[in-house]
Amino acid sequence: MDALLQFVFSGLTVGAVYALVALGFTIIYNASDVVNFAQGEFVMLGGMITVFTFEAGLPLPLAALAAILLTAALGVALNKLAIEPARGAPVVSLIIITIGASILIRGASQLIFDKQLHRFPAFSGDDPIRVLGATILPQSLWVIVGAVAVFVALWLFFTRTLTGRAVLATANNRTAAQLVGINTAWVMTLSFGLSAAIGALAGVLVTPITLVSYDVGVALALKGFAAAMLGGMGNPKGALVGGLLLGLLEAMTAGYLSSQYKDAVAFLVILGVLFVMPQGIFGHKSTERV
Amino acid sequence: MSLLEVSGLGISFGGLRAVEDVSFSVSPGEIVSVIGPNGAGKTTLFNMISGIYRPGRGSVRLNGQDVTATAPHLLARMGLSRTFQNLQIFQEMTVLDNVLAGYHLTERGPVWADLLALPSMRRRAAEVRRGARDLLARVRLDKAAEQEAGSLSYGALKRLEIARALALGPKILLLDEPAAGCNAVETEEIDHLIAELAASGIAILLVEHDMKLVMRISSHIVVLDHGQKIAEGDPATVSRNPAVIAAYLGTDAPTEDPAHADG
Amino acid sequence: MTRRMKWIQLGVLAALIVLLPLLFPSGYYYRVGALIFVNALSVVGLVILIGYAGQISLGHAGFAGIGAYACALAPEHLGLHPGLAVLLGAGISGVMALLIGRPILRLKGYYLAVATLGFGILVSMVLTNERALTGGPDGMVVADPGLRDLLRDLGLRLSGGELWYGVSGLVLLVGAWIALNLLDSPTGRAMRALHGSEVAAATVGIDVAAQKLRAFVISAVYASVAGSLLALQNQYVTPDVAGFLHSVEMVTMAVLGGVGSVLGATLGAAILTLLPQVLTVFAEYEQLVLGAVMIGVMIFLPQGLLPSIARRLRGTSE
Numbered sequence: 001m002d003a004l005l006q007f008v009f010s011g012l013t014v015g016a017v018y019a020l021v022a023l024g025f026t027i028i029y030n031a032s033d034v035v036n037f038a039q040g041e042f043v044m045l046g047g048m049i050t051v052f053t054f055e056a057g058l059p060l061p062l063a064a065l066a067a068i069l070l071t072a073a074l075g076v077a078l079n080k081l082a083i084e085p086a087r088g089a090p091v092v093s094l095i096i097i098t099i100g101a102s103i104l105i106r107g108a109s110q111l112i113f114d115k116q117l118h119r120f121p122a123f124s125g126d127d128p129i130r131v132l133g134a135t136i137l138p139q140s141l142w143v144i145v146g147a148v149a150v151f152v153a154l155w156l157f158f159t160r161t162l163t164g165r166a167v168l169a170t171a172n173n174r175t176a177a178q179l180v181g182i183n184t185a186w187v188m189t190l191s192f193g194l195s196a197a198i199g200a201l202a203g204v205l206v207t208p209i210t211l212v213s214y215d216v217g218v219a220l221a222l223k224g225f226a227a228a229m230l231g232g233m234g235n236p237k238g239a240l241v242g243g244l245l246l247g248l249l250e251a252m253t254a255g256y257l258s259s260q261y262k263d264a265v266a267f268l269v270i271l272g273v274l275f276v277m278p279q280g281i282f283g284h285k286s287t288e289r290v
Numbered sequence: 291m292s293l294l295e296v297s298g299l300g301i302s303f304g305g306l307r308a309v310e311d312v313s314f315s316v317s318p319g320e321i322v323s324v325i326g327p328n329g330a331g332k333t334t335l336f337n338m339i340s341g342i343y344r345p346g347r348g349s350v351r352l353n354g355q356d357v358t359a360t361a362p363h364l365l366a367r368m369g370l371s372r373t374f375q376n377l378q379i380f381q382e383m384t385v386l387d388n389v390l391a392g393y394h395l396t397e398r399g400p401v402w403a404d405l406l407a408l409p410s411m412r413r414r415a416a417e418v419r420r421g422a423r424d425l426l427a428r429v430r431l432d433k434a435a436e437q438e439a440g441s442l443s444y445g446a447l448k449r450l451e452i453a454r455a456l457a458l459g460p461k462i463l464l465l466d467e468p469a470a471g472c473n474a475v476e477t478e479e480i481d482h483l484i485a486e487l488a489a490s491g492i493a494i495l496l497v498e499h500d501m502k503l504v505m506r507i508s509s510h511i512v513v514l515d516h517g518q519k520i521a522e523g524d525p526a527t528v529s530r531n532p533a534v535i536a537a538y539l540g541t542d543a544p545t546e547d548p549a550h551a552d553g
Numbered sequence: 554m555t556r557r558m559k560w561i562q563l564g565v566l567a568a569l570i571v572l573l574p575l576l577f578p579s580g581y582y583y584r585v586g587a588l589i590f591v592n593a594l595s596v597v598g599l600v601i602l603i604g605y606a607g608q609i610s611l612g613h614a615g616f617a618g619i620g621a622y623a624c625a626l627a628p629e630h631l632g633l634h635p636g637l638a639v640l641l642g643a644g645i646s647g648v649m650a651l652l653i654g655r656p657i658l659r660l661k662g663y664y665l666a667v668a669t670l671g672f673g674i675l676v677s678m679v680l681t682n683e684r685a686l687t688g689g690p691d692g693m694v695v696a697d698p699g700l701r702d703l704l705r706d707l708g709l710r711l712s713g714g715e716l717w718y719g720v721s722g723l724v725l726l727v728g729a730w731i732a733l734n735l736l737d738s739p740t741g742r743a744m745r746a747l748h749g750s751e752v753a754a755a756t757v758g759i760d761v762a763a764q765k766l767r768a769f770v771i772s773a774v775y776a777s778v779a780g781s782l783l784a785l786q787n788q789y790v791t792p793d794v795a796g797f798l799h800s801v802e803m804v805t806m807a808v809l810g811g812v813g814s815v816l817g818a819t820l821g822a823a824i825l826t827l828l829p830q831v832l833t834v835f836a837e838y839e840q841l842v843l844g845a846v847m848i849g850v851m852i853f854l855p856q857g858l859l860p861s862i863a864r865r866l867r868g869t870s871e
Contacts, residue, residue, distance in 0.1 A: 095662070264678060
């Protein structure tokens with residue numbers, strides 16, 4: 001029982017990170033129909049930039065802020081330099097572009113930073129908190145609370161602000177949004193910036209627990225994608241639920257079956273979803289116009 | 291007996307009833323036209339009949355068999371073929387290859403014969419190639435056979451789509467605005483072609499905005515407005531129907547007298 | 554016309570394979586040449602998948618891994634001749650592709666990218682973790698298929714480099730011949746048609762999902778055979794052959810040379826295989842370069858190098 005609770009805690013922690021990656025996918029996918037395979041690199045950059053700016057002498061909160069802002073700027077640049085010039089290109093070309101961006105960012109990080117594993121101190125120390133016979137790290141609480149805060153903030157943004165509604169309208173029907181005067185190019189910029197910032201935040205929050213190195217991005221992207229598909233592609237609520245579920249599944253697999261193959265869970269989830277319910281938990285079937 | 295029977299067909303998109311309770315039938319050799327203002331649901335109706343949309347209500351019967359929501363490639367095997375309002379050309383293939391693709395059901399064989407270029411595959415390919423060239427000649431595209439399809443003019447692409455649809459050897463052909471964007475000469479050619487096809491026993495279902503064309507060649511007209519059938523009958527009857535004039539002819543083509551064009 | 558094009562392309566390729574050794578300053582270059590041909594073979598498979606059918610895989614190295622380890626494991630554990638192990642690997646890869654592809658290829662384009670990405674990572678995970686069987690990250694020795702001894706007995710003395718240069722070149726030629734046969738066949742037309750418009754392809758009777766699946770299975774078999782050849786000529790194999798980076802390399806080679814063109818695929822494979830040989834510092838920059846090439850080509854040369862050059866030549870001659 002204690003062990004189960006322990007697994008739940010660790011599952012919720014990584015699950016919260018997957019949920020944030022999935023949310024990043026969802027925002028860009030909704031705004032532009034682009035599936036951004038570089039989403040995992042944003043998480044890596046969030047962690048890496050914080051590590052190096054912190055080691056260069058910046059206080060941790062400022063280092064984290066710098067990481068988030070720089071990554072967001074990179075997200076915007078990705079959209080401006082690689083996605084916008086290829087607008088109207090087939091899905092396959094866009095996939096190649098974003099996977100190319102992912103490899104490019106990886107390669108650049110390996111040169112600018114290094115190939116080592118890094119961490120910085122946890123925000124509130126490393127003394128585990130005892131809960132019902134299991135323990136949880138204070139940093140895990142930061143991760144979980146951080147993820148929930150992001151979801152609440154985004155929900156408010158999308159439902160309560162004019163800008164947020166403009167993004168939703170663009171997601172719904174690009175042409176119609178343009179017709180009523182929404183600047184859809186700006187919505188794209190915003191989506192890439194926002195989703196890069198969310199990825200970077202996830203990296204900042206989780207690095208003290210899982211550590212970071214230049215090559216963690218692809219696996220995170222795959223897991224975020226599995227989470228998004230499990231929840232239902234394009235649905236923010238699905239991203240949250242899918243992420244947490246995937247995290248729990250992984251933690252249970254690692255705990256009860258094999259820690260070596262916990263990373264295989266994401267792939268099995270993808271296949272399972274595709275076989276059994278392609279639209280995911282919260283998704284709906286769409287009819288494509290001809 | 292009629293070849294195509296549509297009864298009570300309907301579909302909704304997010305609560306909006308795009309097509310509601312539409313019924314009609316088409317017999318071999320007959321030309322049935324579906325007309326109506328823009329947004330009346332004509333293309334949606336086509337998409338349901340040809341298996342691209344799954345109808346919410348009602349049924350489609352082909353040759354007496356229920357084919358509601360059957361996949362398009364299976365409908366093709368049963369002899370249903372179509373063209374598209376907004377062109378769906380295989381842009382990066384040659385004109386000839388576009389038509390050859392239309393012969394897919396005739397020319398396909400075991401995949402290893404294709405991989406190894408076995409004589410059986412070459413024989414099949416050579417046979418349909420002759421047919422494809424004849425079809426291209428029929429729509430006056432034989433000289434462009436080796437050109438990339440993407441380089442053709444709009445009117446030529448319209449004809450190419452018809453040729454590709456005919457390659458299937460269809461029993462029923464759905465034409466979605468075949469004359470849109472064509473000049474007077476091209477329109478007349480298409481007019482003759484459709485009449486010829488019907489005379490050869492193919493059932494034709496037509497969506498077209500060119501009223502002269504519709505009135506001249508249709509044996510039966512179905513009028514849609516806001517997704518519902520508001521009238522049907524022969525051209526003369528339909529053109530005199532007050533509901534039709536109010537919904538469609540009165541607004542879109544006030545100067546034309548369709549009954550006259552019919553004679 | 555297209556049949557003539559097919560024989561011209563095969564002729565060019567055969568001439569290159571036969572004549573290139575005249576320029577080789579040392580025996581080492583036979584090794585490099587063999588590596589180019591092996592890479593080109595898997596890229597020709599991707600031409601069928603990406604160029605003909607318009608689908609994408611980010612885990613094709615997984616199939617190369619299956620092919621490679623089939624040659625390493627089957628002779629040792631099943632007593633199979635290495636030559637037959639190539640076929641076994643190809644068979645397993647084909648069946649895997651069929652099982653994964655069937656549910657996925659009914660859905661939108663990017664699902665295949667995601668699922669194959671996961672598949673590739675899974676294969677390299679298994680190869681790395683199952684130390685008892687595969688030797689883990691250090692890899693394992695591959696038995697010599699005895700081809701060299703056989704040829705020596707027949708009176709033909711070849712170095713290892715020369716032998717595998719010849720074998721890989723021959724297999725590449727056969728692979729190119731098959732891909733070009735497919736291009737101008739009913740199946741190839743159906744693949745290119747659904748690439749152009751899935752809806753229109755379906756309305757002429759093409760079973761879109763089934764044709765995509767064919768392209769995926771065929772390309773998986775290409776990658777598997779290429780992986781087998783790599784294992785046999787190196788007589789050693791590590792899980793890197795199945796790694797994500799290898800999958801990305803394959804896609805980049807295909808895109809760079811020209812994703813719709815068999816000769817272009819060979820050119821792309823040649824450039825990206827030679828680069829690390831010419832620039833020793835390349836290893837450091839490999840990911841940077843691959844990423845930049847992928848983005849740059851997609852934006853500025855979506856057709857790839859060879860078709861763009863061909864188009865320009867045709868443009869000036871007219």
